[in-house]
Amino acid sequence: MKWSRLRFAIPAAIATLALGLTACGSNLGGDSGSGDEEGPIKIGAVLDITGVGANLGVPEQNTLKMLAKKLNDSGGIDGREVELIIKDNQSTEDGAAKATTQLIQDDKVNLLIGASRTGPSLAMRPIAEQNKIPLISVAANASIVEGSEWVFKTAQNDNVVIERILDDAQDKGYKKVALARDATGFGEGIADQITAMGKDRGIELTATESFEPSATDFTAQMTKLRSADADAVIIWGITPSAGLAQKAYKQIGVDKPVYQSHGVGNKEFFDAAGDSADGVIAPMGRLLVVDQLPADDKQADVIKAYVDDYKAEFGSDPSTFGGHAYDAWNVAVEAFKKAGTDPEKLRDTIESTTGLVGISGIFNFSKEDHSGLDASALILAVAKNGRWNLDKV
């Protein structure tokens, strides 16, 4: 009997261990040379290309590759080639930290871009700060740049997104909202912000649920939101999880209006949510509604050019996430043109960038504001028939 137990227990234990073996590395970049003043300018990007952030990381990777090729075809920066090294962090914090260290120590990059989501971006931050290398994140949570010296970001801040949501809720006379949020960095602190910012508008947060970005079943959270006393619900996450949450919400038979965050600014949201997306309101950049913008919109031309280039190159529509990467690249390139590769000068130049028209908004960085965008970077979009439609500028 004893032997049979043991014989059975060993394979079972090993099978459990197998879970730990799934994380096996894959580097997409190469490495070469050292970074002196004459050689190529090196930009290292750490993106969530595989794992839960894939819907964000893939269009970002495409965009960066496209822009790098275009720049080098037209002669680079002051005759210097720009070498783009992209690494996949597999949507993990430790993957992001490892890739960042490699890019700085082995590849000697002059500037870093990434990561796609807040958690991995926060993992990159201290490494960039310690090594004094400028980092431009393409993720949203304001904590990425709060009080930082070397870190910037191009996605609209979460607090301005909440501001737009609560303003709209106030206009519609909602008094109570309930929240289902991403359990990782992107959703961190959102409940507190809603509570604080809701006070001025007479809006109370009555319930908060959280979900993992890798989750597939949302019945538990949505059942609780169904019983929550609220006039409207805010779902705060990225696709596909936010789309699946939306679907579960509708299928469970709740009909209270839903707000989503700018984490759903892509077409994949509709792949996950299907018809249940109809009526969802979300603040986001102008990219997905570019064809509906007023004629005098300052960003329209830049966005249209990007959409056309992206479509021609990859045969699919870009997402707002690709737009964040586009902006990060342009902020970096503009700074390299003015400052060269000296890190201090590079950082100071990014801090003094103003009026830069991008995909996600018009950037005005300063020493105090490393995110560069205010509420005007957002429009309100409403989901209808499998696409985003402009509701309010």
Place this chain on the structure above:
Amino acid sequence: MFTDFLQLTAAGLSQGSVYALLAVGLIAIYSVRHIVNIAQGEFASLAGLGALWLVAAGMPLALAVVVAVLSVTVVAIAIERLVIARVKNMTTLISIILTLGVSTLLQALMLLLWGPEARGLPAFAGSNIDLAGVSIRSQELWMLGALVVVGGGVLLFYEKTRFGKALRACAEQPVAARIVGISPVLASIAAFAIAGLCGAVAGVVSSPIFLSSWSGGLLLGLKGFVAAVLGGLVSFRAAVVGGLLLGMLESYVAGYVDSGFRDGVAFFILILVLIVRPAGLVIRRAEARV
């Protein structure tokens, strides 16, 4: 409150039916060859992504699903012929390491072929039902139905048909089975075909709700393994009950404790069962089996 409980139960049962189907596939192989197939969950991912690919190429959903399931069954047979059958002295331990390798290989192939994004098939035919405030998605009924039809079919095959009984004889007494004319080669092929079929069906019916991705199979397969362990790796009935229980327990933990603990439930149960009751939920257990 009671409505919430029933809602969680419904979600848990449908999720559990996927675990149960995967467990049936695992036991189908284990009871014939004493092989633990870590790549079981990959059959589900492969079928889901394959069907998605066919649908995107213009094939009607129903046909795409059937073609994907049959193709994955063929893939399972190919794995048996090309990898498993080549090993002379197969032990359970070797089988785990070997199939873990197969699992990694399949994941890499799926990543290369279909990219990293998780996607879902369109929902199958049917409309959602609302029962006294508990809403049940039509796809959940498909998932439970698939368990009843496929899982039940496999059970009847192994326990009631001559060929099924012969398969099990191969595991208990390989030499004797050969003497009485049962081909161990054929038995092994049949076992893998059944496992491939079960995994593939689980993959396509769950894809509309839980999505398919290149990386999702391993965790799914391990949860199926936990369900199979509840069945002592031999009893289909206990494994099906185990799978459904696991699904419900996950749902309750997510609903009443914290959704973050959801994936931990399976492994907590695994450890608990291995310590307290290694034979699983099987009640009639001959102590003589050493």
